[in-house]
Amino acid sequence: MAAGAPPDGLWQGADAPISLEASRLKDKLRPLKARERKEYLDLTKLDNAAAVRPLSLLGLRLGATGRSAPAGPRPLHRVQEVRTVGYASTVERDGGALSGQEGFAVAFSPSSRGRLTDRDLGRFPDDTLFHRLARAVCHAGCLPRKELYEAWEMGRRVRRLFRGGRVVDLGGGHGLLAQVMLLLDDSSASALVVDKALPQSSARVHDALVDAWPRISGRIAFVASGLEDVEIQAADVVVSSHACGNLTDQVLDRAVAAGARVAVLPCCHDTVTCESGELSGWIDRPLAIDILRAVRLEQQDYRIWTQTIPASITPKNRLLLGAPMR
Numbered sequence: 001m002a003a004g005a006p007p008d009g010l011w012q013g014a015d016a017p018i019s020l021e022a023s024r025l026k027d028k029l030r031p032l033k034a035r036e037r038k039e040y041l042d043l044t045k046l047d048n049a050a051a052v053r054p055l056s057l058l059g060l061r062l063g064a065t066g067r068s069a070p071a072g073p074r075p076l077h078r079v080q081e082v083r084t085v086g087y088a089s090t091v092e093r094d095g096g097a098l099s100g101q102e103g104f105a106v107a108f109s110p111s112s113r114g115r116l117t118d119r120d121l122g123r124f125p126d127d128t129l130f131h132r133l134a135r136a137v138c139h140a141g142c143l144p145r146k147e148l149y150e151a152w153e154m155g156r157r158v159r160r161l162f163r164g165g166r167v168v169d170l171g172g173g174h175g176l177l178a179q180v181m182l183l184l185d186d187s188s189a190s191a192l193v194v195d196k197a198l199p200q201s202s203a204r205v206h207d208a209l210v211d212a213w214p215r216i217s218g219r220i221a222f223v224a225s226g227l228e229d230v231e232i233q234a235a236d237v238v239v240s241s242h243a244c245g246n247l248t249d250q251v252l253d254r255a256v257a258a259g260a261r262v263a264v265l266p267c268c269h270d271t272v273t274c275e276s277g278e279l280s281g282w283i284d285r286p287l288a289i290d291i292l293r294a295v296r297l298e299q300q301d302y303r304i305w306t307q308t309i310p311a312s313i314t315p316k317n318r319l320l321l322g323a324p325m326r
């Protein structure tokens with residue numbers, strides 16, 4: 001018998017004391033694990049649907065009205081990044097707030113369409129520009145979470161390449177991208193947000209941002225019209241996030257006609273109205289459509305950049321940037 005090894009009788013055979021103890025523990029642990037997994041999934045679903053942490057994790061008290069009353073934003077303790085590329089869905093742990101358990105993990109997905117509200121403030125406790133922006137967006141209480149991350153990631157990349165000029169956000173929706181562009185870099189005096197159906201809540205988002213950054217007051221114009229009705233100038237920086245289908249092609253055409261810098265994050269690739277050439281035997285059609293867009297832009301005497309924003313925010317994450325080679 002080797003030194004340190006238990007006597008055979010203790011561990012050999014199914015009826016050995018160690019084997020019996022192991023299966024006793026397994027039996028005890030199995031239901032616990034299953035229950036934890038189920039609770040974790042339920043909480044994740046709840047969180048993603050409501051875009052808030054479960055009430056018990058927020059440390060909220062239910063008031064007499066039945067509405068939740070925040071006890072003040074409470075920073076979460078981030079314990080684990082569940083994905084490593086770009087924005088991970090973060091798993092956050094609160095010190096055992098649930099039924100006396102040893103902490104509990106909840107996923108926070110940046111791709112959620114749930115609205116950000118003041119109940120999310122605790123997720124953005126830092127003094128970084130992104131967290132300050134996120135808190136302002138929470139105050140507005142109307143913006144889908146993924147729009148915050150998309151606008152931020154696209155704006156950051158565009159600003160690394162294109163400074164100055166008027167920012168023109170075509171199909172701009174709430175216009176967050178245009179405003180992020182001004183916040184990131186004051187080299188643009190003004191921005192124009194164009195959307196044929198401006199969301200009413202775009203004013204709420206703008207007001208919340210002006211509250212936080214009075215310096216952008218009066219510098220952003222919102223126009224409810226088709227992008228074809230707006231004049232584009234050569235000095236402009238044209239941006240468009242998720243202009244559906246061939247609206248992205250119209251954005252590119254308008255920018256090129258004016259000789260303006262342009263950045264698009266295409267979505268909803270429409271194989272009927274968007275050109276995919278003969279490439280679909282090798283690659284999927286949406287990719288073929290975007291490759292042809294990039295090639296066309298280059299053929300129109302543009303220098304191009306092809307980038308992506310993190311796929312954990314949106315699968316429609318290909319960013320095409322172009323600047324005329326004057």
Ligand SMILES: C[S@@+](CC[C@H](N)C(=O)[O-])C[C@H]1O[C@@H](n2cnc3c(N)ncnc32)[C@H](O)[C@@H]1O
Nearest residue numbers: 147171172173195196197225226227241242243
């Ligand atoms: C998918 S949304 C994207 C909104 C915003 N850019 C974002 O990233 O959240 C597309 C937007 O394009 C707008 N739109 C559609 N056709 C348009 C047109 N011809 N001119 C201007 N805006 C248009 C829609 O009203 C909608 O707000």
